[in-house]
Amino acid sequence: MAQIRSEQSPASIGDLKRPAPSSLFADSLACACGLLTSLLTGVLLWFVTVKFHFAFHKVTLWFIVPIGAFLSGWAAASGYYLGYQMYQRRPGRLLLPNVLAASVGTLLLIHYLTYLTVRAALGKLGDTMSFLSFLDISVRSTTVRLMGLTPPSPTLGHFGYITTAIEVLGFAVGGLAVYSYLRSEVYCVRCSWRMKLKGKQVRYTKQSEDLLVATADVTAALKAGNVAGAIERHTACGSFARFPNSIIRSVCSVYACRHCGRNTAEFALQRPQGEQWHSLRESITLAHTDSPIGLSR
Numbered sequence: 001m002a003q004i005r006s007e008q009s010p011a012s013i014g015d016l017k018r019p020a021p022s023s024l025f026a027d028s029l030a031c032a033c034g035l036l037t038s039l040l041t042g043v044l045l046w047f048v049t050v051k052f053h054f055a056f057h058k059v060t061l062w063f064i065v066p067i068g069a070f071l072s073g074w075a076a077a078s079g080y081y082l083g084y085q086m087y088q089r090r091p092g093r094l095l096l097p098n099v100l101a102a103s104v105g106t107l108l109l110i111h112y113l114t115y116l117t118v119r120a121a122l123g124k125l126g127d128t129m130s131f132l133s134f135l136d137i138s139v140r141s142t143t144v145r146l147m148g149l150t151p152p153s154p155t156l157g158h159f160g161y162i163t164t165a166i167e168v169l170g171f172a173v174g175g176l177a178v179y180s181y182l183r184s185e186v187y188c189v190r191c192s193w194r195m196k197l198k199g200k201q202v203r204y205t206k207q208s209e210d211l212l213v214a215t216a217d218v219t220a221a222l223k224a225g226n227v228a229g230a231i232e233r234h235t236a237c238g239s240f241a242r243f244p245n246s247i248i249r250s251v252c253s254v255y256a257c258r259h260c261g262r263n264t265a266e267f268a269l270q271r272p273q274g275e276q277w278h279s280l281r282e283s284i285t286l287a288h289t290d291s292p293i294g295l296s297r
């Protein structure tokens with residue numbers, strides 16, 4: 001879904017120049033939830049590792065895709081998702097560093113708890129071992145094995161740093177999945193509440209040229225602040241059923257703010273990529289109105 005920051009010439013459509021600031025309360029709540037889920041994830045994964053000798057966060061697909069780390073990083077950062085679900089506001093600027101800290105920090109937490117466990121098991125012997133030297137030993141003594149099929153490989157030595165880097169990346173990408181979901185939502189420019197999708201209208205034409213002509217019409221109306229007129233023009237263009245040779249389509253989506261009632265119309269041209277259609281970034285145009293907009297199929 002396109003994002004509100006792609007907005008074109010906001011001044012010309014009578015919009016506020018700067019979006020409303022994020023809510024400090026929502027950001028703090030999400031941060032607290034994120035901290036809680038990363039702590040819980042870290043403790044749970046550490047417990048499973050020491051109790052069952054199974055490090056879920058180290059599971060990979062084909063030895064290279066860190067699926068366990070991705071899911072763990074995602075679970076660690078899920079508190080941010082929950083926080084912003086409870087209090088649906090635009091996340092503040094600190095979301096990205098927060099989410100990354102929660103996901104990658106969880107990996108560090110697992111290692112630190114394991115370090116404490118090993119130290120306790122070694123008794124007096126462990127007193128001289130620092131966390132860093134423990135990390136080094138544990139990275140270099142990494143082994144790989146095919147789930148229950150083969151015995152563990154010899155230790156990887158310095159190559160273990162590569163598998164560990166892949167693991168860190170997996171945790172980070174898990175957190176980024178939560179981040180990109182929250183960023184892709186549409187938020188009200190006026191009050192920063194998350195907007196609700198009211199409807200979506202898709203149009204295909206037999207000839208691509210016809211769609212481009214209609215697009216010029218619709219975007220001109222949007223830029224002039226005539227949202228109802230733009231929707232009327234879009235409704236009148238082409239058909240909602242796809243033609244066999246359609247390589248481009250236009251989509252008009254309408255969002256409504258639950259708080260201030262403001263309606264936002266988003267127009268975009270889309271091209272197919274595999275099974276899905278993707279918006280052309282330069283074609284995205286947004287306009288806002290305080291009158292409610294209806295959208296037919």
Ligand SMILES: [Zn+2]
Pocket residue numbers: 188189190191192193257258259260261262
């Ligand atoms: Zn609003």
